[in-house]
Amino acid sequence: MDLWARIQRVLWGITSLDYALVGRWLGWIARGRFYHTTILTSGRITGEHIIGWVAHYLIGVMLAALLTIVVGSKWLYQPTLIPALITGIVSVVAPFFVMQPAFGFGIAAAKTPAPNIARIRSMITHLVFGLGIYLAAKVSLWLLG
Known part of the structure; x- marks a missing residue:
């Protein structure tokens, strides 16, 4: 996902989610606040960047x-593409129905300026995540012999 985010930014000027916002959200959850009018205007949390990035990777490993x-x-030992892609598709449930509403962006980005574009980008990014799981498994097999 991170490589895909970089490619999108370099080739098309598309920015991805700032994981500091994930850290901010998690920091506010620890303080008892789950929903935000918009996470963009909620107060910053000390260490939100590192919290967000650690959460990003831990969630990926758990998935x-x-x-x-x-x-x-x-x-x-015999990775196949379809289960990995399905994992990627299923993983979009969390941002659509938990994170985006909690961030104040609405279900499946409904309250954003271009919800359909946000949805398509999320789906593509999560498919790329699934592809990444598959490729990581194949590379691991190759490296481990």
């Missing part, structure tokens, strides 16, 4: 682990 739990550990 990859969930894939192996659902389809079985055999997938690690």
